[in-house]
Amino acid sequence: MTTSNRILLGVNIDHVATLRQARGTRYPDPVKAALDAEEAGADGITVHLREDRRHIQERDVLVLKDVLQTRMNFEMGITEEMMAFAERIRPAHICLVPETRQELTTEGGLDVAGQEARIKAAVERLSQIGSEVSLFIDADERQIEASHRVGAPAIELHTGRYADATTPSEVADELQRIIDGVACGLREGLIVNAGHGLHYHNVEAVAAIKGINELNIGHALVAHALFVGFKGAVAEMKALILAAAKH
Numbered sequence: 001m002t003t004s005n006r007i008l009l010g011v012n013i014d015h016v017a018t019l020r021q022a023r024g025t026r027y028p029d030p031v032k033a034a035l036d037a038e039e040a041g042a043d044g045i046t047v048h049l050r051e052d053r054r055h056i057q058e059r060d061v062l063v064l065k066d067v068l069q070t071r072m073n074f075e076m077g078i079t080e081e082m083m084a085f086a087e088r089i090r091p092a093h094i095c096l097v098p099e100t101r102q103e104l105t106t107e108g109g110l111d112v113a114g115q116e117a118r119i120k121a122a123v124e125r126l127s128q129i130g131s132e133v134s135l136f137i138d139a140d141e142r143q144i145e146a147s148h149r150v151g152a153p154a155i156e157l158h159t160g161r162y163a164d165a166t167t168p169s170e171v172a173d174e175l176q177r178i179i180d181g182v183a184c185g186l187r188e189g190l191i192v193n194a195g196h197g198l199h200y201h202n203v204e205a206v207a208a209i210k211g212i213n214e215l216n217i218g219h220a221l222v223a224h225a226l227f228v229g230f231k232g233a234v235a236e237m238k239a240l241i242l243a244a245a246k247h
């Protein structure tokens, strides 16, 4: 069981692309954001190529594949189109996520327990290209145990409910759910990552949970970058999570 204090920061650059797509311009380039993030201490770069292409485009993923110094975490829905694209790109990490076209953002985790055969087949196929496959799931014991059964080496716990909680007791309940989820994932022998909706004011409690391998953070970094620049935003977040993880 890993209970190290070392915690990695995966920087999600999707919403740099959201700004570009809003006007159909060539700027801001998420590739530049990725390189700046790496210089500022990012341990990896996360991109979600959505079926509706609302932010990241194939071109971004192809260029990143050639220029990243760290590693790519490629988030994708389980469709034949995405499976074939992943096989072409061969990212170091692949995170399988649930996706619906109408959603504002990723709502809830993948229902692994409800579709084990389909997800097992996807994990097997993507593992064959050498990618470490993780499953983006709710911090729910049923889903975590199913993730182990389908052969995924890693999970990413969806922290959206924690981030959306408003009252102190809701926040405490959702945090406890994540703490329990991390413990359950480690018991199952999984690498446990977490992310979604984390920002400068809610990240420390999650970063302090022993045993989390990596936090994936995007929207809050892009928002803060408007005021301090992308490198500054990433460096601040990295310092916050490292300090929280030390306690």
Ligand SMILES: CC(=O)[C@@H](O)[C@H](O)COP(=O)(O)O
Residues within 6 Å of the ligand: 012, 014, 047, 048, 050, 075, 097, 104, 105, 106, 136, 195, 196, 218
């Ligand atoms: C799976 C996940 O949490 C991220 O990829 C996130 O979904 C990116 O932002 P959007 O959901 O807004 O596309």
Ligand SMILES: NCC(=O)COP(=O)(O)O
Residues within 6 Å of the ligand: 012, 046, 156, 194, 195, 196, 197, 198, 216, 217, 218, 219, 220
């Ligand atoms: N998988 C979560 C992620 O990559 C970042 O989510 P967010 O910080 O943009 O909400």
